[in-house]
Amino acid sequence: MMQDPILITGARITPIAFVDPPLLNTVGVHQPYALRAIIQLDTDAGVVGLGETYADTAHLARLDAAAQAITGLDVFALNAIRDAVDSVLGTLSITGGDGVAGMITTASTTDRVFSPFEIACLDVQGKVLQRPVSDLLGGKVRDSVPFSAYLFYKWAAHPGQQPDEWGEAIDPEGLVRQARKMIDEYGFEAIKVKGGVFPPDEEIAGIKALREAFPGLPLRLDPNAAWTVDTSIRVAAELDGIVEYLEDPTPGLDGMAEVAREAKMPLATNMCVVAFDHLRPAVVKDSVQVVLSDHHYWGGLQRSRLLAGICETFELGLSMHSNSHLGISLAAMVHLAAATPNLTYACDTHWPWKNEDVVVPGVLNVVDGAVAVPTGPGLGIEIDEDALAALHQQYLDCGIRDRDDTGYMQSIDPSFENTCPRW
Ligand SMILES: O=C([O-])C(=O)C[C@H](O)[C@@H](O)C(=O)[O-]
Numbered sequence: 489m490m491q492d493p494i495l496i497t498g499a500r501i502t503p504i505a506f507v508d509p510p511l512l513n514t515v516g517v518h519q520p521y522a523l524r525a526i527i528q529l530d531t532d533a534g535v536v537g538l539g540e541t542y543a544d545t546a547h548l549a550r551l552d553a554a555a556q557a558i559t560g561l562d563v564f565a566l567n568a569i570r571d572a573v574d575s576v577l578g579t580l581s582i583t584g585g586d587g588v589a590g591m592i593t594t595a596s597t598t599d600r601v602f603s604p605f606e607i608a609c610l611d612v613q614g615k616v617l618q619r620p621v622s623d624l625l626g627g628k629v630r631d632s633v634p635f636s637a638y639l640f641y642k643w644a645a646h647p648g649q650q651p652d653e654w655g656e657a658i659d660p661e662g663l664v665r666q667a668r669k670m671i672d673e674y675g676f677e678a679i680k681v682k683g684g685v686f687p688p689d690e691e692i693a694g695i696k697a698l699r700e701a702f703p704g705l706p707l708r709l710d711p712n713a714a715w716t717v718d719t720s721i722r723v724a725a726e727l728d729g730i731v732e733y734l735e736d737p738t739p740g741l742d743g744m745a746e747v748a749r750e751a752k753m754p755l756a757t758n759m760c761v762v763a764f765d766h767l768r769p770a771v772v773k774d775s776v777q778v779v780l781s782d783h784h785y786w787g788g789l790q791r792s793r794l795l796a797g798i799c800e801t802f803e804l805g806l807s808m809h810s811n812s813h814l815g816i817s818l819a820a821m822v823h824l825a826a827a828t829p830n831l832t833y834a835c836d837t838h839w840p841w842k843n844e845d846v847v848v849p850g851v852l853n854v855v856d857g858a859v860a861v862p863t864g865p866g867l868g869i870e871i872d873e874d875a876l877a878a879l880h881q882q883y884l885d886c887g888i889r890d891r892d893d894t895g896y897m898q899s900i901d902p903s904f905e906n907t908c909p910r911w
């Protein structure tokens with residue numbers, strides 16, 4: 489028997505801000521609050537779907553336009569919904585707003601805007617069918633998804649504030665201390681270090697200190713393209729046998745290909761392969777051996793599965809990238825990773841760095857370094873309306889409207905320059 493369509497009647501898009509520590513990266517430092525947009529997709533069945541995405545001003549304007557364009561469409565018509573998003577974006581003249589703080593990104597705007605709506609539609613589909621989203625993606629191949637301890641060099645506090653619970657990490661001892669705390673609390677079995685902050689030799693020393701302190705755990709270093717080709721080749725030689733992959737050592741497909749020819753370990757990226765049309769040249773040039781997927785800019789969960797298939801075909805490894813995020817994003821990441829057989833690396837997550845959320849606690853927990861796949865219908869999580877309202881108020885009060893790690897750093901250290909590559 490043919491069921492009636494489930495029509496989208498509108499979307500409530502709520503920008504929120506949550507407290508973020510002073511995490512350092514090559515373009516600057518995290519501001520005191522990270523921004524996200526929470527999407528509640530309303531349908532004529534009375535079922536509400538959830539999505540989470542960036543909340544920079546320009547992105548919010550695109551989300552608003554997209555929400556109007558998809559109103560009246562069936563939540564099962566994901567192709568038509570993406571077409572509607574694509575068409576309306578073509579009529580807008582908005583620039584900026586990628587939510588990634590001045591790092592190189594040439595991801596598809598359509599895929600970035602479509603993504604949270606696709607996830608909200610899958611959430612509705614799952615709730616109506618009484619099946620978890622992982623079932624809609626082909627079924628889970630693992631019951632829990634491993635994540636890595638995502639270490640950052642950081643200050644003890646934002647200027648003028650009290651030190652946070654993590655304290656300072658600006659040298660190898662600080663990194664090891666941070667890793668120990670994170671691993672004690674969450675049981676992670678892999679470690680990623682956000683580099684590109686200090687001269688490469690200091691970061692090599694940090695990685696070697698971690699290797700000594702945690703001999704059995706796979707390690708990764710990601711300087712976000714802070715190094716020249718020559719520096720990258722030198723660091724790769726120093727870290728041979730120590731890191732499982734080196735992430736975005738240098739900018740661009742050609743530079744990465746030059747490094748890849750010399751480096752013994754695989755090179756991974758979430759900077760030079762961030763859209764489908766980057767895959768062909770990356771494979772032809774053999775620029776990268778591991779792609780970090782991220783449903784927030786690869787166009788949602790179904791298109792991330794398409795990416796996984798392409799990676800499998802061309803024998804590329806697949807890992808998962810993260811930005812500062814809350815529980816709706818984590819739930820989506822977990823369902824996707826659970827249903828992606830060739831996602832064999834521990835995924836990245838910024839989860840330990842936040843203390844606030846819009847999701848009712850209980851379902852999403854990192855235990856032994858992994859998150860159990862939610863088994864409830866849809867994403868399997870619920871929104872906490874009071875928390876959503878409080879974090880929206882925090883957004884209104886905090887004054888931050890666009891992620892700007894470089895501007896914030898320059899407000900503290902006027903001599904800071906965002907140069908790429910730096911060393
Ligand atoms: O793997 C990456 O490149 C990231 O996680 C990008 C993020 O923006 C990270 O650098 C951060 O949170 O500062």
Ligand SMILES: [Mg+2]
Nearest residue numbers: 710735736758
């Ligand atoms: Mg990266």
